[in-house]
Amino acid sequence: METPLTRNILPGREPPTRRAYERSGGYTALRQALRMTPQEVQKRVKDSGLRGRGGAGFITGLKWTFVPMGDDAPRPKYLVANADEMEPGSFKDRLLLEGDPHQLLEGMIIAAYAIQADMAFIFLRWAYRRAARHLEQAIAEACEGGYLGSDILGSGYGLDLHLHVSAGRYMCGEETALLNALEGRRANPRSKPPFPPVSGLFGKPTTVNNVETLCNVPHIVANGPDWFKGLGRGSDGGTKLYGVSGKVKRPGLWELPMGTPARELLEEHAGGMRDGVRFRGLLPGGASTDFLVAEHLDVPMDFDSVQKAGSRLGTGTMIVLDDQTCPVGMLRNLEHFFAQESCGWCTPCWSGLAWVERMLADLEEGRARPEDLEQLEAHTRLLGPGHTFCALAPGAMEPLQSGLKYFRGDFEEHLRAGGCPWK
Amino acid sequence: MLSAAEQRDIEEVLPQLPERRAACIDALQVVQRHRGWVSDEGLADAAAFLGISVEEMEGVATFYNGIFRKPVGRHVIRVCDSVSCWIMGCDRLKEALQARLGVAAGASTADGRFTLLPNVCLGHCDHGPALMVDDDLFGDVEPQALDGILDGYR
Numbered sequence: 118m119e120t121p122l123t124r125n126i127l128p129g130r131e132p133p134t135r136r137a138y139e140r141s142g143g144y145t146a147l148r149q150a151l152r153m154t155p156q157e158v159q160k161r162v163k164d165s166g167l168r169g170r171g172g173a174g175f176i177t178g179l180k181w182t183f184v185p186m187g188d189d190a191p192r193p194k195y196l197v198a199n200a201d202e203m204e205p206g207s208f209k210d211r212l213l214l215e216g217d218p219h220q221l222l223e224g225m226i227i228a229a230y231a232i233q234a235d236m237a238f239i240f241l242r243w244a245y246r247r248a249a250r251h252l253e254q255a256i257a258e259a260c261e262g263g264y265l266g267s268d269i270l271g272s273g274y275g276l277d278l279h280l281h282v283s284a285g286r287y288m289c290g291e292e293t294a295l296l297n298a299l300e301g302r303r304a305n306p307r308s309k310p311p312f313p314p315v316s317g318l319f320g321k322p323t324t325v326n327n328v329e330t331l332c333n334v335p336h337i338v339a340n341g342p343d344w345f346k347g348l349g350r351g352s353d354g355g356t357k358l359y360g361v362s363g364k365v366k367r368p369g370l371w372e373l374p375m376g377t378p379a380r381e382l383l384e385e386h387a388g389g390m391r392d393g394v395r396f397r398g399l400l401p402g403g404a405s406t407d408f409l410v411a412e413h414l415d416v417p418m419d420f421d422s423v424q425k426a427g428s429r430l431g432t433g434t435m436i437v438l439d440d441q442t443c444p445v446g447m448l449r450n451l452e453h454f455f456a457q458e459s460c461g462w463c464t465p466c467w468s469g470l471a472w473v474e475r476m477l478a479d480l481e482e483g484r485a486r487p488e489d490l491e492q493l494e495a496h497t498r499l500l501g502p503g504h505t506f507c508a509l510a511p512g513a514m515e516p517l518q519s520g521l522k523y524f525r526g527d528f529e530e531h532l533r534a535g536g537c538p539w540k
Numbered sequence: 541m542l543s544a545a546e547q548r549d550i551e552e553v554l555p556q557l558p559e560r561r562a563a564c565i566d567a568l569q570v571v572q573r574h575r576g577w578v579s580d581e582g583l584a585d586a587a588a589f590l591g592i593s594v595e596e597m598e599g600v601a602t603f604y605n606g607i608f609r610k611p612v613g614r615h616v617i618r619v620c621d622s623v624s625c626w627i628m629g630c631d632r633l634k635e636a637l638q639a640r641l642g643v644a645a646g647a648s649t650a651d652g653r654f655t656l657l658p659n660v661c662l663g664h665c666d667h668g669p670a671l672m673v674d675d676d677l678f679g680d681v682e683p684q685a686l687d688g689i690l691d692g693y694r
């Protein structure tokens with residue numbers, strides 16, 4: 118089984134230096150890309166079918182084709198690597214950032230070349246201190262090696278790349294809020310359209326891609342679209358970093374073929390549930406995805422299959438709920454997070470999420486009334502897609518709406534018992 | 541006024557940025573690194589240096605959980621309180637920390653040694669419950685391991 122993304126990553130070891138990265142074949146894909154036209158690079162990535170690993174699964178090569186090209190395109194153009202990773206339960210980009218920073222840089226330089234960007238930023242969350250150190254060093258090494266600067270490897274193409282360390286807010290991961298943050302403004306999201314590829318950072322064409330997305334790019338350029346497609350188990354190509362957290366025997370992160378079924382992740386890789394607890398459900402891709410339950414365990418974890426099962430692949434890092442953990446308490450924890458991180462721009466979101474959190478607290482503490490369950494259900498619609506400015510609020514409703522569906526009995530038990538029966 | 545050292549640190553990032561105001565978060569982080577936290581005065585100094593209004597700077601500063609608008613202790617402990625760590629028992633860990641330090645979450649110890657803060661997901665979900673002390677990350681933290689960890693921070 119091929120594991121292109123993690124082949125240089127050894128747990129507990131320092132990441133490869135530039136020289137070590139080069140010895141393992143690193144930066145040859147960049148050389149190859151620089152011999153192609155930018156449009157050829159775009160096409161190669163588009164043909165691979167690579168879908169964005171930041172959560173939405175948008176086709177990466179297609180996104181790049183939205184950037185105006187040619188001599189009369191507005192300049193400067195920008196590329197941003199989204200390394201904010203603040204979605205609770207998500208810890209995949211951290212591995213790539215800490216473990217093989219040159220792989221990300223190579224992916225970014227190729228992506229930047231494909232859209233003819235003049236400047237690139239890595240938007241890194243504050244808490245990733247180790248990643249920040251490794252990235253700083255890798256950027257300096259890449260400059261020394263001639264992979265960054267005004268004339269990359271004598272190609273005539275130039276790119277500057279900078280690390281921006283954010284100060285910590287989930288909202289900044291949303292791509293238009295991220296752009297405001299980079300401009301030094303309050304990180305509220307922007308209305309779309311215009312979309313960033315047309316009008317992004319400082320009003321200029323900007324592409325925002327997730328770290329894992331960009332790390333796939335050198336391998337696609339080097340090995341071709343067919344190779345990439347062949348890595349997946351189903352129609353969706355490539356490998357995926359899958360994570361499992363919760364009360365399993367061996368929580369962790371693994372690079373596996375796209376489309377690996379949930380059961381295999383849980384049982385083979387995570388070693389099954391810990392002794393004394395049983396499986397009840399899982400959030401497949403972070404805090405803002407719908408619950409899946411036992412009947413879904415054989416669903417392949419790829420974008421389309423998970424969607425068909427009623428959830429989203431999201432970040433691909435699953436959170437497991439066991440039978441000794443209260444689902445209502447778990448939802449209260451999740452909604453507390455979303456309520457706290459709401460940027461406050463639109464009323465349904467900030468006031469609605471505060472209400473939802475309060476109703477869940479009431480259920481836990483014995484103050485709830487029977488009609489609260491209907492109220493909660495109504496909120497999942499009121500804060501659903503189309504009612505708020507950005508996807509934070511609809512994302513917050515995903516675990517709640519599916520939680521109400523699959524764990525209805527637990528909610529009712531809270532009402533009957535006058536509080537949380539687990540406490 | 542920003543100190544010469546603070547100005548130097550901010551000026552280091554300016555050439556990388558298309559506009560001066562884009563150094564807003566960097567400037568707040570520089571002030572915090574030099575002064576421990578961002579007071580009203582520090583905030584106004586940074587705003588003046590970048591040529592943006594105090595109100596706008598305030599709007600940015602209060603947005604982030606990594607910018608301290610109140611003084612903090614010599615060491616900041618951040619306990620993850622997000623979902624994976626919650627499942628793994630972060631509430632117990634938080635209680636143990638509160639008991640050991642004798643402060644509530646959000647407060648600092650009387651000797652100014654520690655500030656205890658709840659924090660959103662630290663991205664260490666396969667090793668919950670997790671916490672950070674200053675820049676150092678710890679995973680699978682059982683309450684009985686706290687003494688060993690905290691002794692390293694004087």
Ligand SMILES: Cc1cc2nc3c(=O)[nH]c(=O)nc-3n(C[C@H](O)[C@H](O)[C@H](O)COP(=O)(O)O)c2cc1C
Nearest residue numbers: 169170171199201202203290291292326327330508
């Ligand atoms: C509230 C919110 C937070 C987000 N956080 C992140 C994040 O931390 N990292 C990320 O890559 N994408 C995040 N996204 C998705 C981005 O807006 C964007 O779709 C993504 O970075 C695009 O990259 P991709 O096409 O390579 O997946 C977030 C979206 C929302 C609504």
Ligand code: SF4
Nearest residue numbers: 460462463466505507
């Ligand atoms: S949905 Fe929430 S987070 Fe998004 S813009 Fe509205 S208030 Fe802000």
